[in-house]
Amino acid sequence: xxxxxxxxxxxxxxxxxxxxxxxxxxxxxxxxxxxxxxxxxxxxxxxxxxxxxxxxxxxxxxxxxxxxxxxxxxxxxxxxxxxxxxxxxxxxxxxxxxxxxxxxxxxxxxxxxxxxxxxxxxxxxxxxxxxxxxxxxxxxxxxxxxxxxxxxxxxxxxxxxxxxxxxxxxxxxxxxxxxxxxxxxxxxxxxxxxxxxxxx
Amino acid sequence: xxxxxxxxxxxxxxxxxxxxxxxxxxxxxxxxxxxxxxxxxxxxxxxxxxxxxxxxxxxxxxxxxxxxxxxxxxxxxxxxxxxxxxxxxxxxxxxxxxxxxxxxxxxxxxxxxxxxxxxxxxxxxxxxxxxxxxxxxxxxxxxxxxxxxxxxxxxxxxxxxxxxxxxxxxxxxxxxxxxxxxxxxxxxxxxxxxxxxxxx
Ligand SMILES: [Zn+2]
Ligand SMILES: [Zn+2]
Numbered sequence: 001x002x003x004x005x006x007x008x009x010x011x012x013x014x015x016x017x018x019x020x021x022x023x024x025x026x027x028x029x030x031x032x033x034x035x036x037x038x039x040x041x042x043x044x045x046x047x048x049x050x051x052x053x054x055x056x057x058x059x060x061x062x063x064x065x066x067x068x069x070x071x072x073x074x075x076x077x078x079x080x081x082x083x084x085x086x087x088x089x090x091x092x093x094x095x096x097x098x099x100x101x102x103x104x105x106x107x108x109x110x111x112x113x114x115x116x117x118x119x120x121x122x123x124x125x126x127x128x129x130x131x132x133x134x135x136x137x138x139x140x141x142x143x144x145x146x147x148x149x150x151x152x153x154x155x156x157x158x159x160x161x162x163x164x165x166x167x168x169x170x171x172x173x174x175x176x177x178x179x180x181x182x183x184x185x186x187x188x189x190x191x192x193x194x195x196x197x198x199x200x
Numbered sequence: 201x202x203x204x205x206x207x208x209x210x211x212x213x214x215x216x217x218x219x220x221x222x223x224x225x226x227x228x229x230x231x232x233x234x235x236x237x238x239x240x241x242x243x244x245x246x247x248x249x250x251x252x253x254x255x256x257x258x259x260x261x262x263x264x265x266x267x268x269x270x271x272x273x274x275x276x277x278x279x280x281x282x283x284x285x286x287x288x289x290x291x292x293x294x295x296x297x298x299x300x301x302x303x304x305x306x307x308x309x310x311x312x313x314x315x316x317x318x319x320x321x322x323x324x325x326x327x328x329x330x331x332x333x334x335x336x337x338x339x340x341x342x343x344x345x346x347x348x349x350x351x352x353x354x355x356x357x358x359x360x361x362x363x364x365x366x367x368x369x370x371x372x373x374x375x376x377x378x379x380x381x382x383x384x385x386x387x388x389x390x391x392x393x394x395x396x397x398x399x400x
Contacts, residue, residue, distance in 0.1 A: 003289065004264035006250045013246035016239045018231045019224060030290050031218045032247070033254055033263050034309070039216045040251040046213035047244035050206045050229070051237045063233050064204035089203065090230050109234070 007033070059131075061107040061124050062089045077104045081138035083131060085157060087111050087145055090182045095143070098186035100193060103141070106131070111149040112156055123153070125160060132164040139167040141196060145181050158199045169196040207233070259331075261307040261324050262289045277304045281338035283331060285357060287311055287345055290382045295343070298386035300393060303341070306331070311344060311353040323353070325360060332364040339367040341396060345381050358399045369396040 007029065014025035032040040056062065057069040064070075071077050071092075082103030086092055092105050108123040120126070131137060140161050144150035158168050171192040181189075207229065214225035232240040256262065257269040264270075271277050271292075282303030286292060292305050308323040320326070331337060340361050344350035358368050371392040381389075 003262060003269060003292075004254070004266055006246070006254050006265045007263050010246045010250040013239075013243040016236070016243065017228050019227070024219060026290060026293065027219070028217050029250070030263075030288065033250065034288075036216070037251045039213075040247045043213040043216065044244045044247035044251065046206075046210045047232070047240045047247070050210040050233065051240040051244065054204070054206050054233055062203060063207050063230075065206045066204055069203060088230065088234075090226060092203075093226065 056109075057107075060105045061109055061127070062092055062105065071104055074104075077102065078135075080104065081136055082141060083128075083137055083139070084141040084143050085128070085154075086143045086181065087150065087153075088182070091143065091145075094182050094184065094186075095189060098189045098193075100186075100190045103139075108144070108153065111144060111147075111153040113149060120156070120160075125157065128157070129160060129164075132161060132166055137164075137166055139169065141193070142168065142170045142199075143181065147180075168199045170199055171196050256309075257307075260305045261309055261327070262292055262305065271304055274304075277302065278335075280304065281336055282341060283328075283337055283339070284341040284343050285328070285354075286343045286381070287350065287353075288382070291343065291345075294382050294384065294386075295389060298389045298393075300386075300390045303339075308344070308353065311347075311349040312356055313349060320356070320360075325357065328357070329360060329364075332361060332366055337364075337366050339369065341393070342368065342370045342399075343381065347380075368399045370399055371396050 010029045011022075011025045014020055014028050015022060017025075020028070053065045054063050055065065057064045057072055058067050059072040060069060062069050062071075066073075080103040083106050084095065084101060084103055085106045085108065086095070087108050087110060089107055092107060095101050095105075106124075106128050110118050110123060112118060112120075112123065132140070140157075142154040142157060144154045154170055158170075161168050184192075211222075211225045211229045214220055214228050215222060217225075220228070253265045254263050255265065257264045257272055258267050259272040260269060262269050262271075266273075280303040283306050284295065284301060284303055285306045285308065286295070287308050287310060289307055292307060295301050295305075306324075306328050310318050310323060312318060312320070312323065332340070340357075342354040342357060344354045354370055358370075361368050384392075
């Protein structure tokens with residue numbers, strides 16, 4: 001213990017954030033205590049509410065505290081007939097930042113990884129297949145990461161989707177192999193959408 | 201709005217932390233939501249308590265939610281008769297990490313900066329002088345940063361302390377000029393303590 005239980009506890013709690021080391025945690029704690037107490041209280045409130053109330057969209061599985069996320073609530077987006085399958089909510093943000101995609105999403109919240117116990121059920125593939133069966137879906141764009149696991153997941157979903165009357169494509173040009181979708185710039189992402197290749 | 205009000209608000213609140221950009225804030229929010237909700241709730245609780253309850257030690261002015269911080273509560277540290285004057289609570293941590301100093305501290309919470317309205321009163325110098333008058337203090341070590349403002353503050357305090365029967369010293373060797381005490385390694389800090397020069 002260096003100062004007092006509450007200060008030490010605050011530094012420890014900040015260190016648990018991704019990418020925050022001991023020096024940064026200390027710096028954050030002191031800056032908040034010295035001159036940004038309102039910022040700290042606001043963050044406490046945001047964290048408390050988000051951790052307690054945010055769940056998943058019942059249609060696309062992205063994060064939201066509502067039944068449907070804003071995109072799945074948009075008739076224009078749903079009526080596009082296009083579903084883009086991504087691994088994470090961060091991928092949705094990356095594609096939305098490009099502003100070139102007008103369909104809706106399906107968020108796997110991961111990729112197939114049998115050794116970690118992640119199979120079709122964990123990725124919500126039954127829900128995705130319900131969309132293909134019941135909704136008016138004309139195209140399924142597979143935008144999982146261009147990694148071994150992401151490719152395997154895309155092929156697994158393509159096999160499932162072939163049982164339905166839907167064009168299946170995989171984003172292609174532009175995304176660097178081995179990279180993560182979340183970190184690709186929006187122009188490259190736009191290219192990869194335009195150059196998507198139908199899976200036969 | 202990209203997801204829902206609570207998720208967007210969480211990302212905005214995290215961005216307000218020092219050193220956290222938009223990508224990092226998003227990454228933190230998603231990681232907490234995906235698999236570390238308890239970590240997020242714990243941080244919310246730590247922030248709420250620290251922002252509301254942490255004040256300043258009545259003796260040395262460092263952060264604590266108690267009347268006296270652990271160091272000022274230690275008879276051994278107080279009876280050493282040595283007070284080390286630093287600018288910030290982070291400087292206390294840096295010196296404590298070295299483990300070579302056994303006295304107590306006085307934390308200015310800044311340095312003299314007339315243009316910003318920071319004068320002797322804001323730095324608590326009346327309280328420091330009460331310690332020199334009433335307590336059994338044999339030495340005052342001035343460990344303000346080796347910057348123009350830190351040096352000016354050290355000399356101002358030295359002038360004040362000369363009215364009392366106390367040895368006045370300034371840490372010297374090792375701390376790079378223009379640097380910040382908080383970022384100096386503990387060996388260098390130890391050198392600068394050993395090589396302190398009495399101010400005549
Ligand atoms: Zn949705
Ligand atoms: Zn104290």
